[in-house]
Amino acid sequence: MNGILNDQHLIYRQIAKMLEDGILSGEYAEDEQVPSTNELARVFRINPATAAKGINRLVDDGLLYKKRGIGMFVMPGAAAALRKRRQEVFAREKITALVEEAKSLGISADELLRLVEAQAKEESL
Structure with missing residues (x-):
């Protein structure tokens, strides 16, 4: 450990x-x-x-x-259950905050998607 x-x-x-x-x-x-x-x-x-x-x-x-x-x-099944739980938390906490911030900055859903895709590409996701 x-x-x-x-x-x-x-x-x-x-x-x-x-x-x-x-x-x-x-x-x-x-x-x-x-x-x-x-x-x-x-x-x-x-x-x-x-x-x-x-x-x-x-x-x-x-x-x-x-x-x-x-x-x-x-x-x-622990890894699968844990992964699912963390994905739900990620979506609830991170994605919601990201979308709210984008909205407050006037970033459209399409532009936000492009930004996320560009960052994912840069990070080799």
């Missing part, structure tokens, strides 16, 4: 996001074990209870499951 914690967000949320990112990137495949609470606590020098809170958030979201006495594992 790679990553750096910061003071901008709650630590347990950062731990959960790092694990989510690992699931999305394929670092943690379906039915594969994720780092334990103690491993996370040691690597990031945090309280094990804080690491557990981040892991438990993913259990509550249906992305991880527990094998008693062994550890936490990635739920089958």
